[in-house]
Structures are given as C-alpha cells and as structure tokens.
Amino acid sequence: MPTESTFLLAGLLVIAAAIGWVFARLPDFRRDEPSESSIGADYLRGLNLVLNRQTDEALELFVQMARVDDETLETHFALGHLFRRRGEVDRAIRVHQNLLARPNLSETQRHQALFSLASDYLGAGLFDRAEKLFNELRSSATMAEPALSNLVDIYERQRDWEKAIEARRKLDSRTGEKSVEVAHYHCELAEGARLDGDMASARQHLKNAGRSASRTLRGTLIRAAIAGEEGDHSQAVTLYKQLLTSDRRLMAEILPLLESACREVGRDGEIERYLKRLIGKDGSIKRDIAYAAIASGLERAPLLRDCVEEFLLGNDTLAPLIDVEHLKALSPDSRRESIHRICGGLRRLATSGSRYRCTSCGYSAKRLLWHCPSCKSWETIRPVQAFRFAEMTP
Template identity: 65%
Template sequence: MPTEATFILAGLFIVAAGLGWLFARYSVRNHGEPPPPPVNADYLRGLNFVLNRQTDDALELFMRMAKVDDDTLETHFALGHLFRRRGEVERAIRVHQNLLARPNLNESQRHQALFSLAQDYLGAGLFDRAEKLFSELRGSPTLGQAALENLVDIYERESDWTKAIEAHRELEVMTGEKSSQVAHYYCELAERARLSGNLDLARQYLKSSVRSETGAFRGTLIRAAIAQEEEDFAQALRLYEQVLETDQRLMVEVLPQLVACYEATNRQQELERYLERLIAKGDDVKKNLAFAVIINGLTAPPIFRDCVEAFILQHDVIATLIDTVHFSELPQANREQAILRITRGLRQLALSSARYRCTSCGYSTQRLIWHCPSCKAWETIRPIQAFQFERLVA
C-alpha cells in the first residue's frame, strides 16, 4: 500500500503540472500578442482540492469540466495515476473513461487514455477488459511495445501459453531481440499435453522449445518423463543423467526417477556404479545425493545408506545432537536402525519447511515450479539444499 509520503508526492506532482502550465501560459509573451483566455476556475479549484488532499472533491470537479484540452490533459492522467497507486482503481477508471468520452482527443491522447484505462483494469484484476484494450494498442507507434508486454503478463497469469507465444513473437519483430521466455511457454504446453496423455503433441511442443533456445532443464526432464512413460528406459536414463551432469541441484527431483528406471530394467548394480562415478566428482555431489535420499525416503541401494551416514557424521548440527563416537561403534544392524530414525526425522523436518527457493528474489515454496510468481523469472527456483533446524526452536 502506498505510504503517506507517496500520496503527498503524487498530489504535489499534479499541482506542479498545473502550476507549470500556468507559468508557461502567463509568463513572457511577445509584444502585441493578445492576452490568453481566462483560466478555467474549475481547473484552479481542482488543483486546490488536490493540494488539500480532498481527492473526492477533485475527482467530481474534474469529471464535470466541460472541456479537456492539452493544458489540462496531463493533470487528468496524473490524477488517475494517483488513484491507481493508492489502490482506488474504481476512481482511476472513472477518470480515464471520462477522458475517452471527450470527442476532442487526438489519436495519441486517445491511445494514452486507453493504455491508462487498461492499466486500471489490470490493477483491478479485470484481465479480459485489460486484454481487449491492450490488444487494441498493439499497433500503436508509441505504446505498442508496452501494450504487448502487458499482454504477455496477462497471458502468463492466465496460463494462456499459446497467446503468450504469439505476443512474444510480435515483440521480437518489434524490438529485433529474441526472447528466451518462448521456450518456457512451449515447455508448459508440452507438460500439459503429456499429463493429458497426448505424448505426440508433447514432443511437437518440445521440438519448438528447442528451436526457441534455453528451457534446457525443463525440456530435458519432460522428454525423460515421456521416455519413461513409454518404457524407453535407456533413453530416459540418458536424459536424467544428462540433467544431473549439468545441474546437481536437481538431484532431489531426478534421483527417484533414476532409481525407478534402473529398477525397471533390473540394473541396480549399474546404478551403484553410476553413482560412484558421480560421487567421485566432489564432496558436494555426495552431500546432494544424501540430501535427495533423505527427502525422497529412499533406502536402496547400499550406497544411499553410506552417503547418509557420512552426511550425518559430518553435519555440524546433527553431529552435536548424537554421540558420534558411540554411534560409530554400534553394531551394523543397530547403526542402520539409528540412521533410519534420524533420516525419518530429517525428512519430516524438510517436508514441513519450504523446500524450494527462487535464486533471483528469494521466494519460497513447497514444490518445484518453473515460473516464480513473485519476480516473474523463469527457471530460477531450485531445491533448498539444507535442513532448516531453526524451525525446531521457533
């Protein structure tokens, strides 16, 4: 919600616009020029209302003004903007609808009024009305790009990916710049088709996403899921392993599918060998693997237990909560039972906390999503690779 200072500054801006016009109107004139027509008394009273923060009175007075000309138009826009910033979109809508009803607006002024009204509708959540007005402005030489950008925002909110693609294509033609977002839209369409069972259509969308560049992780994961559903486990494994080779932060998402594919082909020993090769690349891989094992409640193969045990003994917080010396001396069966109990506790802690965070803005969520609802960035949400022990004492 705008602060008191915001309200005051916005009001002063409106008044400054009016005073600037008065100064220009009554300052230096060439000798012999006729005096300007008298200032509209309603206009001056309206400025006074704004200055005194009597916005209701200002609104009614500006709405009743018989004429809106170049001199007073900007003040109307500023007043409408003030209302929208304060969350009073109904009043902003009245201001801009009143402007559009005036017959003396030129094309540029009318486009500006349409754009402002569309922003009002957008702020009020009236997406269908906002879309209609922004669409009308697609061809505007001054506001076309901004209108298309707002249309993209609407289509993303409504998950209308086909229209989002069309709008972005228009933007690319207008700006001459390629957008990486189109690939994500195709991935959204591909995932929707996959979940509905139309795998051929999903593959078509994925081909388009590759041509549009980026969206690599998402597209690869969807292709792997399609291969897994079609029991092409060799292809699925190749794709899942490709993701892990590129970004091990996705271990939490990929590991259960990797295990399922190896088990479906009765190749558990090959899974262990693959994981050993992966772990050999660094300690971080082993930690990521242990974290993924705990979160997903996996118990086999034995390499999982070894990774989790090493994780427990090396973790600063967990190691202080257990007698590590006594723990290491426990018989194998007892140690495995202790590891299982600790793992269950850690899993419950993780599942009751935010599990994913946007690397761009910090937005947290319980599930993996590809479009951050806070900062609108794509493919920036990743698993939180840590246990939030502070929740235990909160």
C-alpha cells in the same frame, strides 16, 4: 495501502504539471484573457482539493473541466495514476474515460489514454476489458510494446499458453529479442498434453520449445517422463543424467527418478558408477546426494548409504542431536539401523515444510514450480537441499 510519501509525491507531480501550465500561460494572464485565467483558477482549485484529500470534489472538477490541452492532459494522467496507485480504480477509470471522450486528442494522446484505462481495468481485475483495450494498441506506434507486454502478463495469469506464445512472439518481433518465455509456454502445453496422454502433441510442443530457445530443464524432464511412460527407461536414464549434469541443485528432485529408471533398466550398479563419477569431479556433491537420499528414503542403497553416514557423522548442526561417538562405537549393522531411524525423522522434517525456494527472489514453495508466483521468473525455483530445523513443530 498507499503511504503518506506516495500521496505527497503524486501531489507534487500534479503541482509540477500545473506550474508548467501556469508558466506557459503567463503572457495570457498579462493580457487578462478571461477564458484562460478561469481555467487556471479551476486548475489551482482542483490541485488544492487533491492536496486536501477532497478527492471526490477534485475528480468532479477535473472531469468537468471544459478544455484539455497538452499541458492539462499530463495533469489528468497524473491524477488518474494517483487514483490507481491508491487503489481508487473507479476514479481512475472515470478520469481516463473522460479523456477518451474528448474529440481533440491526437492519436498519441488517445493511445496513452487507452493504455491508462486498460491498466485501470487490469488493476481492478477486469481482465477481459483490459485485454480488449491492450489488443486495440497492438499496432500503436507509441504503446504497442507495453500493451503486448501486458497482454503476455494477462495470458500468463490465465494460463492461456497459446495466446501467450502469440503475444510474446509479436513483442519479440518488435524488440528484436528472442525471449526464453516462449519455450516455457510450450513446455506448459507439452506437460498438459502428456498428462492427457497425448504424447504426439506433447512431443510437438517440446520440439517447438527447442526451436524457441536453448533447452529448458523442464523440457528435458518432460522428455524423460514420456520416455519412462513409454517404457524407454534407458532413454529416461540418459535424460535424468543430463539434468543432474546441467544443475546439481536438482539432485533431490532427480535422484529418486534416476534410481527408479536405473532399476527398470536392470543395469545393476549404474547409478553408483554415475554418482561416483560426479563425486570424483566435485566431492562437495556428497552432501546433496545425502540430502536427496534421506528425503526420498533411499539411504539404504550402498553408495548412498556411505554418503548419508558421512553426512550425519560430520554434520555440526546435527551433532548435538546425535550421539556420534555412540554411533561410531556400534557394530556396522546396528549403526545402519540407528542411521535408518534418524533418517526417518529427518525425512519427516524435510517433507513437512517449504522444500523449494526461488533463487531469484527467495519465494518459498512446498512443491517444485517452474514459474515463480512472486518474481515471475521461469526455472529459478530449486529444492532447498538442507534440513531446516526452524520449521520443526513442537
């Protein structure tokens, strides 16, 4: 909902445009030219209606206004923008359609009006109409870039990745950028093809993703999944290790996959040797390993068990809930059994709430998303990797 200040700001915008218009015509007023001063009177009456929130009357007055020139045009745009911001999209559309019907607009003004009308349609959720108008502006000298940017946004929302790739490439060719989005769109297509069982097409999309930008984490994850599905578990192990080396914050996601691929390969102790190397470089990773082991039910594996035990016995948050001294006094077998039971409770806690969060905007999700629905960033959502007791239900 628009706030009072939004309304006032928009009103001031309109007034500023009108004052400019009035000053530009002061000599005309002095010459007492009736046609000009009558437009001025209409204008001031229209502004008064806007400020008094008599928007229907103001809209009629502006739409019926006989003349639109450089100065009054800005006021029309300001009024259309005001209506759209207030959610009165029908009114905004009327203002912009009325402008487009004027025969004396320059190409720049016509393109601006087309863009505004397309934005109205977008705001109203009329994507097909918005897409059509934004497409008309692809080669505009003034509006091509914002139009292409909006087209990319529409295709992303519609998950039409082929069109998103084409529009994004066109936008990049105008701005000179090499954006990472194209790689992510290819990853979307690759994942779709993989799920359809079309591995050749999935590989081709992954190759295209690699050409578009530096490798995406998701691209590597899809490669590992394809390798596993085709029985090349050794390659899957290599790729999962690459992922963990690139970003340890993916531990909760990757550890169970790596453990499963290692088991398939039958190379006993491989995962332990790898994790020991990681711990040797940075001991704080034990905490991530412990969380991932508990969340995925792997707390009984030897090295993981040690990490979990150390995590539980040294965790200040858990200390009031766990009788640490009692646990320490138990025989090794009884202690493992107790820890296993505690891990069962913690696992339910870890899997019951939002386990993922966007590192860019803080958006919470229950599963790993590659495109943040809130801030629209790619690959910014990560597992939380911490137990959140506030989410426990009574």
